[in-house]
Amino acid sequence: MKPGTKLKSTVCDTEVMVVRGSDVVVECGGSPMAQERPAERGAVAAGWDKGTLIGKRYVDAAGTVELLCVKPGKGSLSIGGVALQLKDAKPLPASD
């Protein structure tokens, strides 16, 4: 993966676009995400069912990976079994 790549969940409707980061395996609902959806959808693993929200950005603790959720779903995002966090964005006034 590289910035711009779209990753799809194999267990729910979630789809993310990579904003920052490369060559890591992102999981959704406890299963690795892929560029194509599988023929048969797996199950959301217990504990990884908090869901994703469209338009929200998800980051790892080191700030090296940033994902934009472009389609929401039931699974939650992680890398190597560590949950990703919602990016805290300070609201700016509209400027154009």
Next chain:
Amino acid sequence: MNISLILQMAADTEPDRIGLVCDSRRWCYGDLLRAARGAALDILRSGCSHVALLDESSEAAAIALFAAAIAGVPYVPLNYRLPDTDLAALLKRIAPAYLIGDSARIGKLNPEGCHAVLARAAFVAKAEKLGESAPVTDDPTETIAVQIFTSGTTGTPKAAVLRHANLLSYILGTVEFASATAEEAALVSVPPYHIAGIAALLSSIYALRRIVLLPAFDPDAWLTLAAAERVTNAFLVPTMLSRIITRVDEGASAEPASLRAISYGGGRMPVELIDRALQLFPNTGFTNAYGLTETSSTIALLGPEEHRAAQASADPAVRARLGSVGRPLPTVEIEIRDESGQPLGPGERGEIYVRGDQVSGEYRERSALDAQGWFPTRDAGWMDSEGYLFLAGRADDVIVRGGENISPGEIEAVLLSHPVIADAAAVAVPSLEWGEAVGIAVVAKPNQPPPSEDELRTLIRSRLRSSRVPERIAILDALPYNEMGKLLRREVRKLFQG
């Protein structure tokens, strides 16, 4: 990355919400996306290398912007105010183009017929018809989203390119997705070929804020439309704000009750004008946005609370910030550098450099970024101790008199403090003794006799160093501006040639 994602996400989330209003036609996000896909199909079939718009603002501009992105072809909005010869030269640089808009004029400019040409209504109708059957295109490989020919106030227009990644990082960094309520509406009156016109479409659609288009700016039409559509947000260039204030002062209409936020930028905003605006619109939040075409729009802003705090402050340093462009966005870095490229400290005037993912700094011919990714804006400025950025004209406008650098702004500020002077410009004039010296052009207020040359020289000598005293003086009825309210210094300099 592809900016079509912005419209895709809006249409997925709120397909039936009204996203754009133009000439009383209302477009929901779902219909806009279908039309953009239909137009993309037609663009791909045409085999053209660019999609160009030669037209005022309308739904066609939004459809063409996203259609070009889906088709993977750069979108080139053209300045319809350019003379025929200049426009014909630009058309040659983007051939073969899929051209939307003034088909009669294009026919005249393009006798060889190397472009595919559609009038606005025909383009929109075709896009809607094809939209029913158009397949969803995967992300195409072309990375240039938008190409804008710079206004050329200093020479031949340069083709500035903005990549999908630049524009998307600007939007992701400044706008929260779906953050607008269904009541919010943004009045867009800047032309489609200006970076602010492009940014307005992208920002408002990503926020799910309804766009209300005013194709040709007029202060009364602006006030009427703002009231009729219950507009909550608007972007204006300073000249537009000045004309609106004049009409409100004349009693044309009151502040539209729904107006919560006005952002402005794209030219010098006199402190007197923003002061008056803050008084006239006490319930509106003002945001000053500074940016360039090459930076995907805004890189620094002065927000509503900062405006009110500066206006209310007794501390001259805080009060002065009303004349600043605020602080850099959290997603960009800004530095002031001297002529040798060394960073300068607070209060020191130099050239403004900017770096960030939204900064393209790139032209078709070359990239202007340095090895570390910094873009030299050619704007002169300085920062105060708390990081507020002040503009001091274009770096190229500096007057070099006998090795001494003189900023036109300092002379102009003194001239504008004179009660009878309405407008003023200071430029370099040829000087045998100094290489360059100061020339000033001033405009008196209506029905007032202009001050004498002696009076003007005395005024400047009383406030500034003697090197700033003008060698040449011209009294004019008006200064030359382009249609976006940018002073054409080149034209002022011509007055003093020979």
